[in-house]
Structures are given as structure tokens and as C-alpha cells.
Amino acid sequence: MTADSLTGSRIRERRLMLNIRQADLAQDVGISASYLNLIEHNRRRIGGKLLVTLAQALGVEPSVLTEGAEATLVAALREAAVDARRPQAELDRVEEFAGRFPGWAEVLAETHTRIGALERTVRGLSDRLTHDPHLAASLHEVLSTAAAIRSTSAILAEPGELEAEWRDRFHRNLDEDAQRLADSSRALVRFLDDSDQGSERRGIPQEEVEAFFTARGFHFPQLETGAATAAELAHQAPELEGRAAQKLAASALADYEVDARAMPLGVFKEALTRVGMRPGQLAREFGVEVHRVLRRLAALPEEVLGQPAGLVVCDASGSILFRKPVAGFSLPRFGASCPLWPLFTALSQPDVPIRRQVHQQGRAARDTLCFAISWAAEPLTFDTDPVRRAAMLILPGPSAEGAEDGGVPQEPEAQASRPVGASCRICVRRGCAARREPSILRGSQELEPVSL
Structure with missing residues (x-):
């Protein structure tokens, strides 16, 4: 059903929204209730003066009744149906659904978009948790420090008197371990923090460098014209907080500078x-x-x-x-x-x-x-x-x-x-001779041979 044949459906939905009886609306616009019923069931085309009169009675612009649903909304609904792998979905009636129930159509399309974003986040985090050596080292540091604090606390809790010198030493160790645990925990939280304010991800120098390049689209007009040097850009960038990140960025920018000159x-x-x-x-x-x-x-x-x-x-x-x-x-x-x-x-x-x-x-x-x-x-x-x-x-x-x-x-x-x-851990390919480890994604052959 084409978009321009859904005018009657929109008239009906608008009338029901306003809680107006069909007979009352027909009387207001000067037509019979039976004729309005045919219009609302898309059995009679409508236009001209009658369309304008109906739009005035319903309190909307005529274009609201005649224009079809947004193409992007219809496309999003089709994509949602395809991704859901539901062959019984009535794809031939998606425009009718969007025209009759635009609110629910937007909810469905938005939900599909959000699910897709969450799936990508889960895949990214799974890959990160699996392969990120810095994350593994940070977790090891937190667990090791917690174990040291527990051991020291257990010694201090044992019955019997400790010599003052040893007791002070244990207290000092406990304080140092607690401070180290607090610092490691804060660094770990910062490392994992992916706020909605931007795509930058911090925690290690490479991520700061990537945030710096991404924010500028990987293109630097200052280096193209010679208005600034690689070292100056790296030193002045707010994204590059650490000296290691500044050094890495300066090296990459130096390559850019040489390429731009040549x-x-x-x-x-x-x-x-x-x-x-x-x-x-x-x-x-x-x-x-x-x-x-x-x-x-x-x-x-x-x-x-x-x-x-x-x-x-x-x-x-x-x-x-x-x-x-x-x-x-x-x-x-x-x-x-x-x-x-x-x-x-x-x-x-x-x-x-x-x-x-x-x-x-x-x-x-x-x-x-x-x-x-x-x-x-x-x-x-x-x-x-x-x-x-x-x-x-x-x-x-x-x-x-x-x-x-x-x-x-x-x-x-x-x-x-x-x-x-992309990476064996999140790859859906089956029967790959180069696979190093089973994939965590559903649908892959978890027991297929793995190259060692």
C-alpha cells in the first residue's frame, strides 16, 4: 500500500485520538457517515476542499493527513524486521503500520537502534576484557593489593601483643597498601569509563593519542601550511595529559609533517x-x-x-x-x-x-x-x-x-x-584454519579446531 493511499487511515487515527464519533465528524464536514467510513478504510480517495475541511475539523494541517511516514522511519522498520530474522513479518505493510501508528513505529525503530548500539558495546567490551593487557595488569594490581591488606589485617587481628616497632610497621604497610588500592581503583574506573560526552577513551597513552586524532578527523591544517610543528601540536593538545601520550602523538605528527612536505x-x-x-x-x-x-x-x-x-x-x-x-x-x-x-x-x-x-x-x-x-x-x-x-x-x-x-x-x-x-574472539567465521581461540559469539562453532 503506497503512502498516498493511507490518508483515510490517518483521518481515522486522528479522529479516534480526539475521541470524535464518526457520525459527528461526518456531520461537521457535510458528508454522510457511510461515505466517511469508506474514506477511513481507504476505499475512497480524498482531496481538494473536503480534505481541507476534514483537516480543519481534526485540528491539523492537510499535509499531516496526506504525507506518508518518513522514509528513514520506514527504512528503520524494515531493517529491524530483517535483523530479527522473522520471515513472517509483514514487510509489504510497513508503510501502513508507520502511517497508522507513527508513535509505536518510532518506538520500535528507536528500540532497534538502541539494541544495535548495546550489542556493539557488548562486543567491544568483551574484546577489551579478553585481550587488553593493561586491563589485566590493573585488575591484577587491585587483587594483589587487596590480598596484601587482608594478610596484614589478619596479623594485626591475631591475639597476643606485638612489639611496638612491628605494630607500627604493619600499620604503615596497611596505610600504604590502602592508598595504593585506592589509586589503582580510581585508575581502573577511569580506564573503563566510557562517558556519553564523547568517543574518547582514556587510561593508556595510545587511547589518549587516538582521542586526539579522532577529535581532529586525523587531518591537521596547521601541519599542511607549516603554521605549527608536530611538537607544538602535541604539547598543546588537551587530550594528551601524559608525557608518554604526548611523545607518541608527536612521533605520529612528525610522520604527518614529513608526508605533507613531500x-x-x-x-x-x-x-x-x-x-x-x-x-x-x-x-x-x-x-x-x-x-x-x-x-x-x-x-x-x-x-x-x-x-x-x-x-x-x-x-x-x-x-x-x-x-x-x-x-x-x-x-x-x-x-x-x-x-x-x-x-x-x-x-x-x-x-x-x-x-x-x-x-x-x-x-x-x-x-x-x-x-x-x-x-x-x-x-x-x-x-x-x-x-x-x-x-x-x-x-x-x-x-x-x-x-x-x-x-x-x-x-x-x-x-x-x-x-x-576482526579478532578470533569475536569472529563468526566457521572452519577457519587461522583461528587461534573459540569465538564468544552465539552461532559460532565453539568446538571447531583451533590452531596452536
Whole structure:
């Protein structure tokens, strides 16, 4: 049923809301009750003067009776039905439901949105509780301190007299342990606090740095124009409270500053328009390494790049050093990422550009185009082991036709999307040879083989 055929339903709902009898409304507008009944059951179309008269009698604008439900509301209801996996849902009557009961429709759509947000929060917290080494260390500190306080208290509570020197020492230890417990508890609460005032999450330097970059959209006009230096921005940022966070941010901003000087924004935009999404060719044009082009592309505003972009940088151990999240590709906050990511493939093939189209399964599954490469972070010598880094540019959406991998021809099968996950603990994929541990998500095969 189309939106414009629901005028009668809206007239009926409005009349019932005002507690007006059908016969009384018909008399007020000068038509028979039987004709009004046909109108209210959408068996007679209505317009012109009669519509205006009915709207005046019901105390609303004519557009309230004629316009259909908001497209976003209808779309939200359809999404709720699909997510509920209820094939018997009457999807063909969703517009009628939204038109007749707009209040309940909004409640249902809002509830669906809230449930989705809570599910994402639960998954994020589960991943955090499972893999966050800092959280584990903080909990261990709290439990150890509590155990020390209990032991000291038990000694003081034992019958018998203690020498004054030992009693004072135990009291002093008890006071110190209690203070340490209070400090650890406050730090733990602060670490876990995810207030609704913003997306920033504090507690460790990496999170302060991420909050700093996120608040500025990962783009810094001051460094583009040379109006400020990386050190100045890091020192003045209110999000960076600790010296460690300032140092990490200054290092990342220094890379940004070097990239901006080698690839000025205006010139780079022109080259990107002319060349397209070809990191290898862009690197040759500017005479820079491919990984710097990947960083530069991720730092461009979405309106300049023409699409959202994410970035991940890791070291040789696979630990995430820098992350720019992007919708459509889930990035675990702490380590234990999917080993099938092109990022880690690049680590096994030093200095070889990798182009992969992957499909990350999950609630918002979609195809994603990834460019990755690893490089030596320090000059190679005969007396030291190489220190390697890897970077991966993430472009959610359909594969870009004609995009290349930086100069290395791809085998035909590389063009098909390859399934990957986010982290084994929250991955729904089944039968994955790279799985390290069972998933906590319902519906996964908890007893499938795990690689050791």
C-alpha cells in the first residue's frame, strides 16, 4: 500500500485520538457517515476542499493527513524486521503500520537502534576484557593489593601483643597498601569509563593519542601550511595529559609533517584526480616510499579523497601501533587481530606492495579494498636485526575498477574478495584454519579446531 493511499487511515487515527464519533465528524464536514467510513478504510480517495475541511475539523494541517511516514522511519522498520530474522513479518505493510501508528513505529525503530548500539558495546567490551593487557595488569594490581591488606589485617587481628616497632610497621604497610588500592581503583574506573560526552577513551597513552586524532578527523591544517610543528601540536593538545601520550602523538605528527612536505595537499589532490587510487604510481610521481603514500591518503579529508578511509600500522610482532577506524572494517583496539589481514601478509613479504579485496564478516559486513606494505623502520646494517613496520590502507566499499597494487601484477584469483575477521574472539567465521581461540559469539562453532 503506497503512502498516498493511507490518508483515510490517518483521518481515522486522528479522529479516534480526539475521541470524535464518526457520525459527528461526518456531520461537521457535510458528508454522510457511510461515505466517511469508506474514506477511513481507504476505499475512497480524498482531496481538494473536503480534505481541507476534514483537516480543519481534526485540528491539523492537510499535509499531516496526506504525507506518508518518513522514509528513514520506514527504512528503520524494515531493517529491524530483517535483523530479527522473522520471515513472517509483514514487510509489504510497513508503510501502513508507520502511517497508522507513527508513535509505536518510532518506538520500535528507536528500540532497534538502541539494541544495535548495546550489542556493539557488548562486543567491544568483551574484546577489551579478553585481550587488553593493561586491563589485566590493573585488575591484577587491585587483587594483589587487596590480598596484601587482608594478610596484614589478619596479623594485626591475631591475639597476643606485638612489639611496638612491628605494630607500627604493619600499620604503615596497611596505610600504604590502602592508598595504593585506592589509586589503582580510581585508575581502573577511569580506564573503563566510557562517558556519553564523547568517543574518547582514556587510561593508556595510545587511547589518549587516538582521542586526539579522532577529535581532529586525523587531518591537521596547521601541519599542511607549516603554521605549527608536530611538537607544538602535541604539547598543546588537551587530550594528551601524559608525557608518554604526548611523545607518541608527536612521533605520529612528525610522520604527518614529513608526508605533507613531500606531498603538498594541493599538488597531491591534483595527482590523485589525474592518477586515481594508484598508490604505486603516486609514490613514483612524488619520489617517496609506498607506505608514506598510504599514510597520506588516509590523512586526507573524506570530501577530498571522495570516500572514507582507514589506516592500520603495526610492528613485526603484529601489535597495532596506530589505527584510524573506518565504518565497514572492524579494528580491535588491542592486538590479536585477524592473521588473514593483508597487513600481516605484507610482513611476510618485505617491501612487496600488497593489494587485496577482502570481505570482513560481521554485523556490517561489506567488501573492502586494502593496500598494504612493510618496510624497514631503521637503516639495515650487518650488526643489527631489521626493525620492520607495516601499514594497511582500508577503503570500504566495492572494488575500485582499475586500481593497482603499487606496481606488482596480481594473480587473477586475487581480485575476488577473501574472507577475513576482526579478532578470533569475536569472529563468526566457521572452519577457519587461522583461528587461534573459540569465538564468544552465539552461532559460532565453539568446538571447531583451533590452531596452536
